[in-house]
Amino acid sequence: MTDLSMTETEPSRAAAAPLLALDDLAVHYAVTGRMGTGRRMLKAVDGIDLDVKPGECLGLVGESGCGKSTLALAIMGLVPPTRGHIRIAGQDIGAKDRPDRKLMARTVQMVFQDPYASLNPRQTVRRTLADPLRLHGVTDRAEIEGRVADMLARVGLRPEHADRYPHEFSGGQRQRIGIARALILKPRLVICDEPVSALDVSIRAQIINLLLELKDELGLSYIMISHDLGVVEHMSDRVAVMYLGRIVERGGWREIFENPRHPYTRALIAAIPDPFRQHAATARDKAKGEIASALNPPSGCHFHPRCPMKQDRCTVDVPTLDPVTAGHGDIGHWAACHYADRVGAA
C-alpha cells in the first residue's frame, strides 16, 4: 500500500493545508453468511489515501458497489474506520476514536440524491433550517430568522417559501432546500451525493450552476460523487476514480478526462453515449461484464477480469497507486495500473 501523500510531490499546493486528509482509510463490514455461518469481511473501502483542499471540488467517480457511499459515511463520522485515519479540520478520527458529532456537523455536510426522500414531509422549510441552528446553540430568534432568510435567498428561494411543506415544491426546489439545509451550519466541506441525477434533465443545469456559485461565494470544498462524467468534468478541480474499494486513478480533471491512465477510467469514458464523439470506442476501451462483489474481490488488480488489456501479472500483483507524471503541472496524476504507460500510449 502506498503511503505517499499528495502534498509531497506538489510543492506549490503544499502550502494549503488540506481540509480533509484520508490516510490508508479502510472500512470493513463483517457479513454473516446464510444460516449464520461463515463470517466474511466486506471490504467496502480498502486503503484510501486522499485529500481535499480548501475551496477545492474533488470529483469521486465509480459505479455502484465501488464503495463511494461508504467512503462518504466514513468522512461524515457515521461509520467508524476499520483502519487508517481521517483528519478533518483539526479532528483526527481513527479506528478507536469517537468523533465529536456536533463538531463534525459544523464541518462536513451532505446533499442527497433523492430530493423527495431527503426532506421531512412533516416539517416546514423554516423548521428544517432553524432546528439545526437551535441545536447548535444559536438562541437569538432574530439571528435565526436572519440566517434562515439569508440562506433561502442564497439558494434562490423566496422568503414566503419558508412556511411551506416539502410537498408544495418541485424536485428542483426541493433540492435547493436540501442544499440550504446542508449549508445552514456553515460547513467547510459538502459531500454532494449524485445531487442532480434524480432531477429532471431540464432542471439539472440550475442546480449545478447553483452549487458552483455557492462554492465560490462561501469558499466551500466539495466532494462531488457522481456517475455522470459530464457533470464531474464540469464541476471538479481534481477527480478520483474508485473501483471495488480502492482508488484506481486520481489527478486533475484535465489529466483524467483527456489522458486517462487506467483502463477502467478509459472504459468509463468510452461508455458515455456522446453523439459528438470523434471516433467510436474500440474494443480496447470497453470493460467486459460487471463489477465483482466486494465480498469476493478478484485477486491482484481488482479490475483484471473486466480489463481489455489484462496481462498475467495483473491476476497476481496488486498494483499500487503511483505517479504517472512526475512534476507535470501542480496537481499530479496517479494511477494504479501495472501498465499505466501503455494505457496512456493508446
Place this chain on the structure above:
Amino acid sequence: MTAPALLEVENLRIDLVGEETRHAAVEGVSFRIGKGETFGLVGESGCGKSITALSIMGLLRHPLAIGGGAIRLEGKEIQSLPPGQIRRLRGRKIAMIFQEPMTALNPLSPVGRQIAEMFVLHQGASWSEANAKAVEALRQVRVPSPERRVKDFPHQLSGGMRQRVMIAIALACGPDLLVADEPTTALDVTVQAEIVDLMRELCAANGTAILMISHDLGLVANICRRVAVMYAGRVVEEQAADEVFRHPRHPYTRGLVASLPLLGSRAAHGRRKLAEIAGTVPAIAAYPKGCRFNPRCGLATEICRVEDPAATPLPGDGLVRCHHHD
C-alpha cells in the same frame, strides 16, 4: 411514403381520467417507425413518453385511457382490438423491456423457464424443445455459461444479467418491434454500454425495429436513427438523431442540449455557466394554454400564450412545433 410503416401512431391522445375530470396527458402525438428502424422518444419524467409506449402495447390501465387517434401496426389499427388479440400480438409482433427487470420477471420461476414459456406460448413448442431454445436464447444475449444460468432465479443475477434475460424473453419469438422503456437507466454506465450494444446488434441482425424511450438525449441519439422529443404530452420536435443534437429547432430541445454538461466541453471551451431552462415541468392538470413550453421559453411572444403551434415540417425530414422555430 411508399411502404406502409411498421408502426404508425397518428394523432394519439391519452386521457388521465379523474372522477369528474379528463385531462389529456398525451395529445396529438404522431410518428412512424419503418421496418428495422430505430426510433427514439425522448423527454423528462411526466412528459408522456412511457404511457405512449404502454398504449402501443395495449397496457394502459385506469386512470389512463386512449382518448383518440390511431395506432397502426403494418397498417392495421390495434388500439381498439379486444384484449385477447392484443395479447397475441405482444411477444409475437411487439415486445417490451422495462427499466427495472426485477419487477418484470417472475421472482419464483427460473429464468430459463420464463424464456421457454415464450416458445411454448407463442410457437406451440414442447417444453423440452423450448428449454433447449432458452439456452440458445441466453447464449445469444451473451450470458456466460447459459446451460447453468437457465436454472437461476432472477434474484441470483446481477442487474445487467437480468436485463439480458429480459431482452432474451422479448426477442424470443422474433418480434418486429421492440419497445424499450428506459432499459439501462438502472444500470451502471459500463454495463449500459454493453446492453445497448447488445440490443443494437441483435435487432439489426433480426431486422427488429426499436422504439427506445429515455430521458437521456445522448443515449438515444447514439442508438436511434430518428428522435422525437416530447414535452408536456406533445411531440415538440422530430428529426434525424444527429440533427436533433447538432441543430435542435425547438427552444426546449435547444435548451436541453445547451444545459447538458457534455464530456469534453470544458476542455474545449473552458468552464462556462450552463444554460438554464427556467421554471419547472408543468403537471398534467396544469398544462399552460397555447404552446406548453411558453412559460419557460425565452422566445415566447403573445401568440405563444394564446395559440397552440402546429407541427411545421422542416426542410429535409422532420417537424417542429414552435411559432418561432426559425
Place this chain on the structure above:
Amino acid sequence: MKFRANLLIGGGLVALAAVVAVLAPWIALYDPVLDANLMNAEIPPGTEFIFGTDGQGRDIYSRIVHGARISLTVGVVSQIANTIIGVTLGLTAGYWGGWWDDFVGLVTNLMLAIPSLIFALAIMAILGPGLGSLLIALGLTNWSYSCRITRAQVLSLKSQGYVQAARILGYGDFRIMFTQLLPNMLGPIIVIATLGMGAAILAEASLSFLGLGIRPPFPSWGSMLSEARDQITTAPWLSVFPGLAIFLTVLGLNLLGDGLRDILDPQSRERRA
C-alpha cells in the same frame, strides 16, 4: 373529499358514545346505582323506562349511559398506555437494532403467543377486581401490534434521506426518533390505537362478564351482561341493550379505524407527481 361511509358511520357512532359518556349525569334519568326499587324490578321497555329495568328495579337506560363512561375510559386509557409502551419499544428497537431489537422482538412474540385476555385475567386475579386493576391489566397486555407496526415503520423510514440528514446535522438519537420518525408514522399508529380501543372495550366486557372487572353495583356494559345471564330468557332486554351498546361502540371504533387507515395511509397522502 370523497364520501367515506365507514369514516362517517364509525365517527358518528364513536362521537355518540363519547357525548353520552361526557353528558351521562345530565342525560341519565335516574341514578344508576341508588335508584334501585324492587317494586319496579324487571319492567320491560316502555314509556317510563325506555330500555326497561333490571332485577333490582334500576333503569337500564341510565345504567347504560353511565356504563359508557366506564367502557370508554377503559378503552381510551388502556389504549393510551398500550400505544406509549408499544411505540417506545418499537421506535427504540427499530432505530437501534442489535440486541435490544432482538430482546423486544422476543417479548413481543411472547405477548402475541399468550392470548391477551388470559394474560389480563392473570393480572386481574393478582390485583383483584376494580377499575384501577382493569386499566393496568388491559393497558399492559395489548401493545404488541403497535410495537410491531412502529418498528416496521422505523425500518422503512430509517434509510430516508431526511433521517440521514438529521444524523449528519448532529441530532441525537431521541431527537431523531421524536422529530423525524414519529411524526411521519402517526397514521398507522392512530389506526392501530383506534382498533385496539374496540378490543379493549370488548376485553373489559369479557372480564366484567367473568366477574373480574367492574364490581357490582357499578354499571359497566360487561358487568350488566354478566348480571343479566340468568334472566336471558325471561327478561331479554337486560342483555340486549348492553350488548347493543358494546356492539355499536366497537363497530364504530372499527369502522373509524378503517376509515382513518384510508385517509392516513402515507402512500395515498403524498405521492410523487
